[in-house]
Amino acid sequence: MANYRKMARKHPILREFFKNREWVHRGEALVYKPNVSCGAFSIDAAGFRHSTLNGQRFSLADCQRSERYGIVLGASNIFGFGVAGNENTVASLLAERFGFPFANLGMPAGNSRNLYTLLMSLLIRHSQRPAVVVHFSGGDFSSFCRTSACDPVFGSPGRLVFKATLKGTDPLHDPEQQLPHVLAFASLWAKAIVQACRLYKVPVILGRDTTFFDKSAPNDAEREFALGKPTTKLQVREFQTHRRFGDAFHARRKEVADQLKVPLAGPAVANDMTFIDEFHCDAAGTRLLAEAVGDALEPLLTANAAPPPLASAE
Numbered sequence: 001m002a003n004y005r006k007m008a009r010k011h012p013i014l015r016e017f018f019k020n021r022e023w024v025h026r027g028e029a030l031v032y033k034p035n036v037s038c039g040a041f042s043i044d045a046a047g048f049r050h051s052t053l054n055g056q057r058f059s060l061a062d063c064q065r066s067e068r069y070g071i072v073l074g075a076s077n078i079f080g081f082g083v084a085g086n087e088n089t090v091a092s093l094l095a096e097r098f099g100f101p102f103a104n105l106g107m108p109a110g111n112s113r114n115l116y117t118l119l120m121s122l123l124i125r126h127s128q129r130p131a132v133v134v135h136f137s138g139g140d141f142s143s144f145c146r147t148s149a150c151d152p153v154f155g156s157p158g159r160l161v162f163k164a165t166l167k168g169t170d171p172l173h174d175p176e177q178q179l180p181h182v183l184a185f186a187s188l189w190a191k192a193i194v195q196a197c198r199l200y201k202v203p204v205i206l207g208r209d210t211t212f213f214d215k216s217a218p219n220d221a222e223r224e225f226a227l228g229k230p231t232t233k234l235q236v237r238e239f240q241t242h243r244r245f246g247d248a249f250h251a252r253r254k255e256v257a258d259q260l261k262v263p264l265a266g267p268a269v270a271n272d273m274t275f276i277d278e279f280h281c282d283a284a285g286t287r288l289l290a291e292a293v294g295d296a297l298e299p300l301l302t303a304n305a306a307p308p309p310l311a312s313a314e
Contacts, residue, residue, distance in 0.1 A: 001226070001229065001230060001231045001232075001235055001277070001278070002225050002226060002227050002276070002277035002278060003225050003226045004018065004277070006224075006225060006226075007225050007276070013039065013040050013084045014040075014082060014084075014276075016038045016039050016040035016041070016084070017040060017041070017081060017082055019038070020033075020036050020038050020040075020041075021081075022036070023108050024047065026047070028114075028158060029107060029110065029114040029117075029118075030107060030108045030109060030110070030158075030159070031046070031047030031048070031107055031108070032047045032048070032049070032079070032107075032108065033047065034046065034047045039084075040084040040085070041080070041084070041085075041086055042057070042086060044059030044060055044061070045059065045061070046059070046060050046061070047107075048060050048079075048103065048104055048105055048106070048107075049079050049080065049086060049089065049091075049104045049106060050086045050104070051063070051086060051089060051091040051092045051095055051101060051102055051103060051104045052086050052087040052092045052095065053092070053095040053096065053099075053100070053101045057086065058095075058101040058103070059103075060103045060105065062101065063101045063102070063103040064103075064122075064126050064128055065128070066100065066101050066128075067100075068100040068131045069100055069101045069102065069103060069128075069130055069131060070091075070094060070095075070098070070100065070101070070102040070103070070130055070131050070132045070133070070134070071102065071103050071105055071119070071122070071130045071132070071133045071134065072090055072091045072094065072102055072103065072104055072105060072106070072134045072136070073105050073106075073110075073115040073118070073119060073133065073134065073135045073136065073193075074090075074105070074106050074107075074110065074115070074135070074136030074137075074138065074139070074207065074209075075106060075107060075108065075109055075110045075111075075136070075138050075139030075142065075209075076106060076107075076108045076109065076110075076139075076279070076280065077106070077136070077138055077209060077279060077280050077281060078090055078091075078104065078105075078106035078136050078138075079104065079106030079107070079108070080104070080106070080280075080286060081276070081280045082276035082277065082280050082282065083276070083280075083281070083282065083283050083286050084283070085283075086104075088283045088286060088287075089104055089286065090102075090104070090134075090286060090289055090290045090293065091103060091104035092104070093286070093287060093290035093291075093294075094134075094290055094293060094294055094297070097290075097294045098294070098297070098301060100131065102134075103130075105118060107139070109139050109142065109143055109158075109159065110139045111137075111139045111140050111143060111155045111156070111185075111189070112135070112137045112139070112140050112155075112185070112186055112188075112189030112190055112192075112193065113154065113155055113185075113189045114139075115135065115139075115189075115193070116189050116192050116193050116196070119133065119193060119196060119197075120196055123196060123200045123202070129200055129201075129202055130202055131202070131203070131301065132202065132203045132204070132205070132297060132300060132301060133193070133197050133202055133203070133204045133205075134204075134205055134206075134207055134265070134293055134297070135190065135193050135194075135204065135205075135206055135207060136206075136207035136208075136209050137186050137189075137190060137206070137207075137209065137253065138209030138211070138279070140155065140156075140182060140185060140186040140189075140249075141182065141186070141209070141242075141245075141246070141249045142211075142242075142279055143155065143156035143157075144156045144175070144178065144182040144241070145175075145238045145239075145241040145242045145245075146234075146238050147172075148172045148173045148174070148175040148178060148237065148241065149172075149173045149178055150178050150181040150182040150185055151181060151185065152180075152181045152184035152185050152188070153185065153188065154185075155182075155185050156182070156185075172237070175237075175241045175244070175245065176244075176245075179245055179248060182249070183248065183249065183252045186249070186252065186253065186256075187252060187256050190206060190253070190256050190260075191256065191260065194206075194260045194262055203297075203300040203301070203303075204262055205262055205263040205264070205265050205293070205296050205297060205300065206253065206256070206257050206262055206263070206264050206265070207264075207265050207266060207289075207293060208250065208253060208254075208264055208265065208266025208267075209266070210266055210267060210270050210273050210281075210285075210289070211242065211246070211275075211278060211279050212227050212228055212275045212277070212278040212279070213228070213239065213242040213243050213246055213278065214246060214250075214270035214273075215270050215271050215273065216270075216271055217271065219274060221274070222274070222275060225277075227275060227277060227278055228278060239278070242278075263296040263297075263300070264296075265292050265293040265295070265296035265297075266289065266292050266293075267288050267289060267292050268292070272288060273285040273288060273289070
């Protein structure tokens with residue numbers, strides 16, 4: 001596992017993430033502790049990290065009050081764990097590129113079912129609907145790799161359930177036997193998100209989550225901070241599962257995107273990505289990801305741009 005202590009000595013701002021990494025439950029789902037503000041990031045009253053545009057800070061509620069806004073759904077990699085500055089997250093970089101705010105709806109270990117529920121609540125409850133939705137599903141696969149278990153409808157066990165399982169006597173599942181379940185789960189809820197967006201006439205794209213395990217070789221910094229080296233028996237199993245089944249998960253994601261005829265956005269070459277730890281991009285990697293998403297969004301937003309106002313008669 002990444003050597004966070006060594007990393008924090010070299011990059012002191014990272015201590016803000018460790019010091020303020022608090023989660024709360026909203027039903028079965030986790031969000032970040034609301035109303036946190038520190039030198040590296042800030043979190044709104046709903047538990048989502050603020051995004052920015054033109055130096056202005058945007059909560060989810062601020063975005064919903066805007067004339068036009070987008071939504072980025074995902075797990076802690078979309079939140080931007082370890083990336084200092086709200087302006088350096090995927091949501092803010094997209095806002096910078098397209099000129100309207102994007103809400104950063106990143107939930108710790110958020111899976112596609114949690115994110116579908118969140119999205120539907122926004123679509124149903126608010127008349128001002130988003131101009132576009134971007135959905136990342138990395139939480140589906142990372143939770144499966146951590147637990148070696150997945151239900152094809154309800155997903156992998158949450159953190160509290162998994163901790164309780166470890167205290168019992170039941171052995172962990174064979175991840176190979178469970179793989180079809182996580183593929184079915186991720187496909188089901190990705191399709192549900194796309195169908196919901198189409199029902200409400202909101203353009204949507206799927207994002208390809210890239211992790212350190214997708215790289216063929218680490219860079220110097222990743223070697224220095226010991227990325228990919230497990231320190232517990234559970235991490236040995238978790239990291240092996242990532243490496244063993246990552247290609248199958250990404251292939252199913254592409255298959256679903258092709259079936260639904262929606263873009264699948266992500267960096268073309270995994271080795272170009274750079275990481276803080278095994279699951280979270282650093283600022284440079286985040287910018288590469290945002291550029292790939294922006295390139296996929298460009299034609300959709302152009303096609304769905306609002307018509308120019310009529311000239312006044314004189």
